Amino acid sequence: MSKRLLRALAGEAVWPPPLWLMRQAGRYLPEYRAVRARAADFVALCTTPDLAVEVTLQPLRRFDLDAAILFSDILILPWALGQGLRFAEGEGPVLPPLRDMAALRALDLHRLEPALAPVLETVARVRAEVGDATLIGFAGAPFTVACYMIEGRGEKEFPAARTLAWTDPDLFGRLMTLLTEATIRSLSLQIAAGAEAVMLFDSWAGLLPPSQFRAHVIAPAARIVAALRRRHPAVPVIGFPRMAGLMLGEYAAATRVQGLGIDTAGSLEAASALVPSEMALQGNLDPLALAAGGAALAEETAAILEAMQGRPFVFNLGHGIVPSTPPAHVAELVRLVRAA
Ligand code: CP3
Numbered sequence: 001m002s003k004r005l006l007r008a009l010a011g012e013a014v015w016p017p018p019l020w021l022m023r024q025a026g027r028y029l030p031e032y033r034a035v036r037a038r039a040a041d042f043v044a045l046c047t048t049p050d051l052a053v054e055v056t057l058q059p060l061r062r063f064d065l066d067a068a069i070l071f072s073d074i075l076i077l078p079w080a081l082g083q084g085l086r087f088a089e090g091e092g093p094v095l096p097p098l099r100d101m102a103a104l105r106a107l108d109l110h111r112l113e114p115a116l117a118p119v120l121e122t123v124a125r126v127r128a129e130v131g132d133a134t135l136i137g138f139a140g141a142p143f144t145v146a147c148y149m150i151e152g153r154g155e156k157e158f159p160a161a162r163t164l165a166w167t168d169p170d171l172f173g174r175l176m177t178l179l180t181e182a183t184i185r186s187l188s189l190q191i192a193a194g195a196e197a198v199m200l201f202d203s204w205a206g207l208l209p210p211s212q213f214r215a216h217v218i219a220p221a222a223r224i225v226a227a228l229r230r231r232h233p234a235v236p237v238i239g240f241p242r243m244a245g246l247m248l249g250e251y252a253a254a255t256r257v258q259g260l261g262i263d264t265a266g267s268l269e270a271a272s273a274l275v276p277s278e279m280a281l282q283g284n285l286d287p288l289a290l291a292a293g294g295a296a297l298a299e300e301t302a303a304i305l306e307a308m309q310g311r312p313f314v315f316n317l318g319h320g321i322v323p324s325t326p327p328a329h330v331a332e333l334v335r336l337v338r339a340a
């Protein structure tokens with residue numbers, strides 16, 4: 001196994017560290033915007049292999065990155081289960097809010113595999129072209145996906161979803177169970193199609209109090225990791241419980257992910273002290289320092305590299321690239337990390 005990212009996820013302190021960026025394919029690249037303009041809408045972009053393969057590979061043509069991440073979205077899972085989904089221009093995702101048992105019963109696990117067929121074709125075709133880079137598959141973690149499904153749109157605090165978890169724990173629990181099973185299937189299918197590592201994005205994990213963090217973030221992630229490890233023991237899982245703060249150690253111990261994503265606000269030094277020494281950390285440059293460039297980019301990057309030298313580490317951002325990022329700043333970041 002010689003791929004640098006896979007070595008780091010196996011617990012090796014590869015140096016300079018492997019590097020990829022969340023949302024490395026996206027609107028900050030003019031070539032992405034050109035392909036996006038050819039697709040009828042964002043869901044069509046994700047489910048048309050010719051287009052999705054192209055945008056997945058675009059950042060690797062420009063930059064010397066260690067990974068390609070499948071171009072898709074965490075909300076393709078509810079779409080594949082039968083919940084309507086559209087991305088409104090300038091507004092983000094819109095779904096019919098799931099608030100009762102009838103809406104839950106309308107979701108169908110049997111639709112998942114046929115609906116994901118074009119995404120799996122994208123995985124297979126990208127895998128054939130990535131060379132020395134590693135192909136990462138992904139899913140949203142059940143809590144974060146449930147937030148969008150219940151709320152029906154993006155929100156800062158997801159009040160309807162978090163309220164439902166308290167007021168109708170039966171409905172919320174059934175949705176979480178369904179999503180956990182669907183996530184295991186989706187990630188297993190991506191691995192079977194050629195994904196070499198998978199990442200679980202729990203972008204809104206940090207909204208929960210500890211009791212619910214254990215029930216709705218840690219427990220489903222532990223089940224997903226255990227199921228994947230039984231079926232695909234060699235394929236590492238990266239967990240990203242964003243804004244987990246003081247719950248990070250419990251998440252690491254209970255899930256046993258091979259890689260742990262640290263968000264922009266997390267201290268890498270503190271995280272390092274909380275998790276097993278062979279667990280790779282991944283993160284956590286401020287996406288706005290990348291957009292700013294110059295001294296901000298150089299100094300923040302140097303501090304991260306110094307803090308992580310000698311332990312298994314994957315250089316990344318603390319959240320996704322913002323659309324205003326000049327591509328030249330990404331090239332500069334790659335140069336800085338490669339020179340470590
Ligand atoms: O390059 C990559 O990282 C791979 C593809 C990818 C996308 N979304 C493409 C995308 C991945 C891994 C995601 C994950 C995702 N999607 C998350 C988890 C990570 C995070 O950012 O917290 C979440 C919460 C979503 C849901 C989502 N998708 C929202 C809220 C939005 C609208 C906001 C926005 O940035 O426009 C999206 C749309 C989306 N997903 C875009 C891209 C490139 C932009 C859509 C466009 O081109 O118009």
